[in-house]
Amino acid sequence: MNVHEYQAKELLAAQGIPVPVGYAALSVDEAVAAAGKLPGPLYVVKAQIHAGGRGKGKFKELPEGAKGGVRLARSVDEVRANAEEMFGQTLVTIQTGAEGKQVNRLYVTDGVDIAKEYYLALLVDRGSGRIAMVASTEGGMDIEQVAHDTPDKITTILIDPAQGFMPHHGRALAYALELEGDLNKQGQALARKLYDAFIALDCSMLEINPLVATEDGKLLVLDAKMSFDSNAMFRHKDLEALRDETEEDPMEVEASRHDLAYVKLDGNIGCMVNGAGLAMATMDIIKLNGAEPANFLDVGGGANKEKVTAAFKIILSDPSVKGILVNIFGGIMRCDIIADGIVAAAREVDLKVPLVVRLEGTNVEEGKAILAQSGLPIVAANDLGDAARKIVAQVREAA
Numbered sequence: 001m002n003v004h005e006y007q008a009k010e011l012l013a014a015q016g017i018p019v020p021v022g023y024a025a026l027s028v029d030e031a032v033a034a035a036g037k038l039p040g041p042l043y044v045v046k047a048q049i050h051a052g053g054r055g056k057g058k059f060k061e062l063p064e065g066a067k068g069g070v071r072l073a074r075s076v077d078e079v080r081a082n083a084e085e086m087f088g089q090t091l092v093t094i095q096t097g098a099e100g101k102q103v104n105r106l107y108v109t110d111g112v113d114i115a116k117e118y119y120l121a122l123l124v125d126r127g128s129g130r131i132a133m134v135a136s137t138e139g140g141m142d143i144e145q146v147a148h149d150t151p152d153k154i155t156t157i158l159i160d161p162a163q164g165f166m167p168h169h170g171r172a173l174a175y176a177l178e179l180e181g182d183l184n185k186q187g188q189a190l191a192r193k194l195y196d197a198f199i200a201l202d203c204s205m206l207e208i209n210p211l212v213a214t215e216d217g218k219l220l221v222l223d224a225k226m227s228f229d230s231n232a233m234f235r236h237k238d239l240e241a242l243r244d245e246t247e248e249d250p251m252e253v254e255a256s257r258h259d260l261a262y263v264k265l266d267g268n269i270g271c272m273v274n275g276a277g278l279a280m281a282t283m284d285i286i287k288l289n290g291a292e293p294a295n296f297l298d299v300g301g302g303a304n305k306e307k308v309t310a311a312f313k314i315i316l317s318d319p320s321v322k323g324i325l326v327n328i329f330g331g332i333m334r335c336d337i338i339a340d341g342i343v344a345a346a347r348e349v350d351l352k353v354p355l356v357v358r359l360e361g362t363n364v365e366e367g368k369a370i371l372a373q374s375g376l377p378i379v380a381a382n383d384l385g386d387a388a389r390k391i392v393a394q395v396r397e398a399a
């Protein structure tokens with residue numbers, strides 16, 4: 001799960017991490033009111049979308065040369081003018097894809113006199129099984145270019161989670177950022193606080209780009225991108241409230257309501273499978289037969305009629321789906337129960353695309369009989385290869 005910059009900053013501020021003052025706004029009036037609460041004279045109006053690269057982003061609807069998604073304003077009137085221009089527009093950045101993201105929220109924050117911009121990120125490094133702290137003196141909007149052209153300017157510090165954050169990690173970070181004097185001390189303290197926040201909030205990623213040194217010698221978090229480990233959300237009920245579903249794929253949101261693991265893909269064969277491994281194998285074998293899966297969908301071990309129906313509806317709400325392959329292993333759930341679910345669901349959703357079903361496991365014969373007797377145009381398959389060949393052929397025929 002991801003959150004907006006302003007939410008990440010509120011979470012960090014609550015852990016004693018220095019961030020500039022700012023307020024989120026859902027309308028022009030709220031943006032103006034937010035600016036009224038800030039000292040001025042420099043304000044920054046920032047688009048809140050779940051994607052980075054906003055500063056260099058472009059608004060689709062605005063003329064060439066219009067300013068991007070992070071704008072300096074020198075008066076409350078300028079804040080108003082920028083808010084009027086930005087609300088409801090589509091911002092395209094290197095991270096949004098060509099379709100962009102609609103700006104429904106702004107963050108109005110204190111303008112900071114920046115002396116230097118740094119890059120700092122924490123993430124879970126699967127390779128080493130450690131928390132990686134990644135730092136660079138070359139922070140700011142060109143960090144991707146820095147990583148590509150001069151990777152030696154990026155330092156990685158690994159922290160063993162069992163041992164935890166040690167003073168030498170802080171010193172290594174401050175050294176990597178070439179911080180001196182009081183800034184060096186601030187850097188060490190900040191590193192520890194960020195690590196503690198990362199662990200306390202069960203983050204999977206925390207990226208601060210830029211971290212800045214101000215003209216008056218303070219380290220400040222100027223931008224923050226935070227994502228959480230979904231598997232840990234059960235112990236952070238309060239974070240659940242920060243979820244902004246308008247930022248997520250509507251089908252994936254619907255799937256999560258039914259406890260289904262769903263990821264939309266680019267192909268045209270919808271897949272309904274139980275178990276992540278079987279789902280991966282099913283996608284592979286569709287590709288082997290020269291077609292592309294339209295989604296990954298794992299209905300889980302306890303798939304019942306309700307889940308199967310919900311899964312059908314989600315798959316069919318994707319207009320690119322031209323055929324469905326159901327591949328279910330009846331282990332915990334018997335094949336006859338699954339077949340009942342498939343038949344009921346196919347009737348309920350008024351299925352108009354070819355459906356190939358491969359069942360295997362407990363009571364498979366009873367299950368196949370239910371499908372055959374349903375009167376629905378369901379094609380039965382005997383094994384995975386057979387199923388993939390059949391659905392690919394059916395979709396080609398229908399095209």
Ligand code: ADP
Nearest residue numbers: 044052053054055070110111112140209210223
């Ligand atoms: P993004 O990474 O999405 O482009 P940032 O929040 O990093 O957005 O903003 C882009 C740039 O805008 C920063 O690198 C910084 O130079 C400038 N900036 C952002 N916030 C402020 C601020 N509060 N005061 C002054 N400059 C800012």
Ligand code: MG
Nearest residue numbers: 052209210223
């Ligand atoms: Mg940034």
